[in-house]
Amino acid sequence: MKIASLEDDLDQARRIHQVLTAAGYTCLSYHQSRDLLAALRTENFDLVLLDWHLPDIDGDDVVRWLRANIGPRVPVIFLTNRSSEDDLVEGLRAGADDYIVKPLRPLELLARVAALLRRSQIAEPAYDAFEVAHYRIEPAARVISLHGAPVSLAPKEFELALLFFRNLGRLMSRDVLAECVWNREIPATSRTLDTHLSNIRQKLQIRPEHGVRLSSSYALGYRLELISAADDSATNPS
Secondary structure, three states: OEEEEEOOOHHHHHHHHHHHHHOOOEEEEEOOHHHHHHHHHHOOOOEEEEEOOOOOOOHHHHHHHHHHHOOOOOOEEEEEOOOOHHHHHHHHHHOOOEEEEOOOOHHHHHHHHHHHHHHHOOOOOOOOOEEEOOEEEEOOOOEEEEOOEEEOOOHHHHHHHHHHHHOOOOOEOHHHHHHHHHOOOOOOOOOHHHHHHHHHHHHOOOOHHHOEEEEEEOOOEEEEEEOOHHHHHHHOOO
16 A cells, blocks of 8 residues: 655654554655645555645645545545644545544554545445445445344435445545535535434444444544444443
């Protein structure tokens, strides 16, 4: 897996390079946005890490260029000192898939990178059935089963659940969910998305004992996470 890292702080850039290469990734470091943009025109990367503030072109403009010229296939993670919800929402709206607030924590970086790479490398045809934890998802039949029992879902509930199962571990903003499922923006005052999220939580019984957890931050978005038995026992000691 080849990762591009854009970071103008040389010490930080070296640390990112060391963490990623020690984990077995190929990491190419860039210190100016124009150098990364030139590389993106000629090379294929599996993932891009972006600092936000750069000496020439800021990271949010870089990710907008990437989405406009390369498309959605390359995952993008922001590494940033900016931690306010408004800033992070801005980054996600620009097209980033996830964010990590500095100071850099190597284990967190590797976990986020691995989760996004797993999602982006899924090569199954769009309508092939697949399994996540205790769930079986059959896109062609528009059926999701829990422990072998089909769950009755309304059409938009199915599409929303399918989006989460296909993007396991990926943080998705409310705008992305609305665009993918309803093909339009949903006003912040509308309860449409919240109602559908509540319905799929209840109907699919999305909780750790079934191997998954839907975590949320109202301003930033939602993430469906895979939960191991060890994680479940740690959070629910007997």
